[in-house]
Amino acid sequence: MRSVFKYSLLRLMRNKANLFWILIFPIVLGCLFKVAFSNITESESFHTIPVALVSDESINAKAFCTMADALSSEDDNAMLAVTYCKDKKAQKLLKEKKVDGIFYAKDTVTLRVNADASDSSINQSILQVLLTQFYVNRDLLLKTMQEHPQNLEALTASLYETISPRKEVSLTRADTDTYDQYFYNLIAMACLYTALGGIRLAIENAANLTALAARKTVSSTKKFTAIAGELAACILFESVLNILAFLFIVKILGIHMAQRPLLSLLTIIISTACSISFGMLLGCIGPKSEGGKTTLMFGIVMPCCFLSGLMMGTMRMVVEKHLPFINRINPAALISDCFYTLNNYDNLQRFATNLLTLSVMAVLFFGISCLVTRRKTYASL
Structure with a gap:
């Protein structure tokens, strides 16, 4: 399993598309958000x-x-x-x-x-x-x-x-800006993009799609051991990418997102695991081509991000008012709400509920993916 883990990490490091969508794209988008919202905030300040x-x-x-x-x-x-x-x-x-x-x-x-x-x-x-x-x-x-x-x-x-001069009073744990929610949703989007790694993992274990998967199928390594090693490497590597993007937003852009840094990192890791498991599921049951699976992934992830408020800040509240159940199962809304709760509330009950939901979803997606993968047989390779 060690060798599987090691070479999976090396393979992930060479995947330039993965690096772009999970690390570079969120950083660039975060910089654009910072420039745009800084001007708005300055005009609205007293x-x-x-x-x-x-x-x-x-x-x-x-x-x-x-x-x-x-x-x-x-x-x-x-x-x-x-x-x-x-x-x-x-x-x-x-x-x-x-x-x-x-x-x-x-x-x-x-x-x-x-x-x-x-x-x-x-x-x-x-x-x-x-x-x-x-x-x-x-x-x-x-x-x-x-x-x-x-x-x-x-x-x-x-x-x-x-009539004494004005005094600024914070009602939350930190000086939260109105537009911080867009950065919460940006990190949520970056976490969901790690589904690309899950899709790739599923394809590399489908013997009818790649030569590498065909060799794995006839090898002596147990299928579950190989998948577990690759999954662990994928979660580790892509969690590191998301954490780097998170640190850039917090340290370089100066966004208040790290009031509880350890819990914030835990949120990123569990969110990444959930998204990778979701990608595995799409890789197992989606279209045969990698391009088709990737298109399907973006077709699901982007509406989730829209409903959580990435494109329009009030959208999550609109959904909460009319269809609150959507916010309870939308991974983008759950992830962004985890960061919102960590940075604005002393009570962690809501955060724990969101994180537990993401964990259950991760286990569910991974379990279904394993069942589908184990049931696949091939007449010839």
């Missing part, structure tokens, strides 16, 4: 909002200026960048899109925005919310002064906390 403030000496104006100063601290977390100026200069700044709005702090505080500046619509909405919050807080303070003056100090302190 930045300090530049505003102009025109005020007088009224009580309302002084109160609003105090709030504006609290929101425009000098660190990087400031919500506002306030420019105090006259009305004429403020309008010029707004017209030149150097500010997203003008606050007029007088007896009544009002907001003016540029309706044509569609690129700053989110910032304009935030400014409107701030203005509304100012009036709510002002009315609350006035009511407390009249009815419960003893609570004024505590209320003032709590209101100051609500």
Whole structure:
């Protein structure tokens, strides 16, 4: 079995198509994802909002200026960048899109925005919310002064906390980006592409398809021993390729996918084993030619990747809403969900369920493949 394992590894290393689809293609696609999604993420991230403030000496104006100063601290977390100026200069700044709005702090505080500046619509909405919050807080303070003056100090302190500069709070184990799910699905696709190795393994043990398989059939080595050695070599080699692609995405591209590195590697190994077993099954029962078997494999794998969200991020949720059973048996969805769970949840129950399902599928595919292979007999070779 050692010699079978050794020479199977050497044969796999020479397979350039295998190296391309499992290692090079995911890395190239990952780089393209990184470039595309980095620009989108940058445009969607929050930045300090530049505003102009025109005020007088009224009580309302002084109160609003105090709030504006609290929101425009000098660190990087400031919500506002306030420019105090006259009305004429403020309008010029707004017209030149150097500010997203003008606050007029007088007896009544009002907001003016540029309706044509569609690129700053989110910032304009935030400014409107701030203005509304100012009036709510002002009315609350006035009511407390009249009815419960003893609570004024505590209320003032709590209101100051609500207008303190923004603070980023993570609700998950890591700083998860919205677009990380595409990289989860990318690794899932790379794992499923290892079915190519399973197809090749099945073909090399079908005596009516290759001369190598014919020689194996008449050799003294037991068929199960030969298949087990080749399968072990295939799982090891292709798991290493997937792990290299995974490390490139994590270390070079900087994607948050390794919060639990050992469990992530275990996921890759089991996913690879499942996919190779699936490839073996296709190699045993699919079309006779290797090209036909490979086409069938891609015809199954790519729809699985589409349904898991590789091409459209919301697709998995659509499937979960209408046909949740598909997500329970779709290997691409199971693999990507394993990574999602590992990087976002403390509870590993969902991860364990997904991994167990992949393991059962791997055993099932391999068992059926062995039964089909053992039953094949040849009248002549």
